[in-house]
Amino acid sequence: MTNENNKKVMIIIAHPDDGEFGAGGTLAKWAREGFEIYYTLCTSGDKGTSDPKITASELTATRETEQQNAANVIGAKGVAFLRHTDGELNNNESLRQDISREIRRIKPDIVICQDPTNRFGDNHINHPDHRAAGDAALDCIYPSARDYHAFPQLINEGFMPHNVLEVYLTGPGGSTPTVIDISSTIEVKINALLEHRSQVGADNPERVEMLISRVKERANNLGKEFGVEYAEIFRYIALGR
């Protein structure tokens, strides 16, 4: 489990709001315990509207502001936007170079990312961008960010190789999930989620109430299984030094 000395955390995700949904309570808890939290967004969610009048660049600006506000509520130190295209995310060389650059720049001990093996559940299909972001993040943790010769361009830019020590994967959690008690930060998670105003129907009190009860119910159902009030669950990989 998390080594107390591993204080720098990077969350790598496909879209604005993925971080708060999957790990907002954990990030807020760790921030309050003195961990440094950094976000890396693969896309800026520029397809996240059904309004034909809103352009992709307008939506990018809105959602980046919302993500920055949410990260502020969480207590994060920084947010980086890689600006790959929403809905078309590919685990290609370009994405891996961009993520590897961020890992080498921030040098996190712990990375949280999306579980790329999460294809579908009983009542949902996982977004392909989530799988691509998860695959790319894992491929960068090992080997691309770690290996000197992986991206000569990054060495030219001054970004030396970096070893990540621990990985937490958001999603269903697998057969032996790692459980984080978020009872002390469930309200922070919700407040951070509500900063994504364009996505949560911020002007519609009924929609907001429904979201709050859905998030609480899910965290409570997970928590009950493990004897706490509210929880988030992860698959955990200890890579060591």
Ligand SMILES: [Zn+2]
């Ligand atoms: Zn998403």
